[in-house]
Amino acid sequence: MKFTKMQGIGNDYVYVNCFEETIADPSAVARFVSDRHFGIGSDGLILVKPSDVADCEMDMYNLDGSQGAMCGNGIRCVAKFAYDHGIVHKKNITVNTKSGIKYLDLDIKDGKVSSVKVNMGSPILTAKMIPVVSDKEQVINQPLDVNGTIWNITAVSMGNPHAVTYMEDVNSLDIEKVGPMFENHINFPDRINTEFVKVIDRRTLQMRVWERGSGETLACGTGACAVAVASTLNGLVDEDVPITVKLLGGDLQILWNRQENLVYMTGPATTVFEGEIDLSSI
Numbered sequence: 001m002k003f004t005k006m007q008g009i010g011n012d013y014v015y016v017n018c019f020e021e022t023i024a025d026p027s028a029v030a031r032f033v034s035d036r037h038f039g040i041g042s043d044g045l046i047l048v049k050p051s052d053v054a055d056c057e058m059d060m061y062n063l064d065g066s067q068g069a070m071c072g073n074g075i076r077c078v079a080k081f082a083y084d085h086g087i088v089h090k091k092n093i094t095v096n097t098k099s100g101i102k103y104l105d106l107d108i109k110d111g112k113v114s115s116v117k118v119n120m121g122s123p124i125l126t127a128k129m130i131p132v133v134s135d136k137e138q139v140i141n142q143p144l145d146v147n148g149t150i151w152n153i154t155a156v157s158m159g160n161p162h163a164v165t166y167m168e169d170v171n172s173l174d175i176e177k178v179g180p181m182f183e184n185h186i187n188f189p190d191r192i193n194t195e196f197v198k199v200i201d202r203r204t205l206q207m208r209v210w211e212r213g214s215g216e217t218l219a220c221g222t223g224a225c226a227v228a229v230a231s232t233l234n235g236l237v238d239e240d241v242p243i244t245v246k247l248l249g250g251d252l253q254i255l256w257n258r259q260e261n262l263v264y265m266t267g268p269a270t271t272v273f274e275g276e277i278d279l280s281s282i
């Protein structure tokens with residue numbers, strides 16, 4: 001299988017051109033290629049596929065083989081991949097995903113895609129749509145007992161589910177212990193991506209993320225969007241201005257246009273290397 005290793009501020013995936021290849025069992029391939037010792041090493045697998053409704057389709061799998069409905073860092077790299085592989089020849093492209101068609105603008109410098117602006121769509125706040133179990137219509141700054149510790153969470157879906165919580169010092173968080181407790185909490189029927197956030201100022205947030213199906217990653221694009229939305233709803237950041245979200249792997253600019261009710265994410269997309277891997281051992 002030919003592949004391209006790419007990363008969006010350190011959130012790295014193995015990309016496959018499915019205009020040219022067919023992957024019979026993507027979940028098994030995701031688990032194999034993601035292994036940093038026996039495979040390539042990545043946060044998961046992303047297939048770039050033909051589409052009848054968009055320029056291409058993103059089919060995304062986490063490290064554990066579970067399929068994700070949306071991937072913010074991944075879709076920026078899909079846009080770069082599509083341009084660099086001649087699948088598209090324009091700056092404004094569409095990518096179909098399991099959470100609908102997304103619209104992207106490529107910033108091209110010296111013939112190369114340097115950064116991408118993504119219309120991530122509207123945030124979903126209705127508890128049962130996220131889904132999160134609650135007696136409330138929306139979960140905004142609500143207490144949640146996580147193995148005996150009470151965390152105040154705000155639940156947001158960007159096509160995939162997120163729980164956002166705030167703390168004074170995210171650097172000292174034992175995320176390997178706490179992350180799985182959130183991910184597998186009974187109140188999240190489809191599991192959950194969890195963002196731990198420190199407010200730097202009214203236009204700057206710092207976050208770490210424990211991703212559903214991948215564990216701690218250096219960045220999460222949908223998570224950064226969920227964090228900007230949750231922080232706005234909680235009155236912690238200014239409205240209708242770009243918010244800088246600082247992640248372990250780098251920064252993203254997030255704007256929630258309240259009038260449109262659309263979230264825009266802008267950030268880099270980087271190719272690391274190309275290669276070929278033998279899948280016969282799977």
Ligand SMILES: N[C@H](CCC[C@H](N)C(=O)O)C(=O)O
Pocket residue numbers: 011062067068069070071072073074160161193211212213214217219220221222223
């Ligand atoms: N783990 C996520 C998918 C990847 C999201 C993240 N890598 C991003 O950049 O948005 C899920 O299962 O919903």
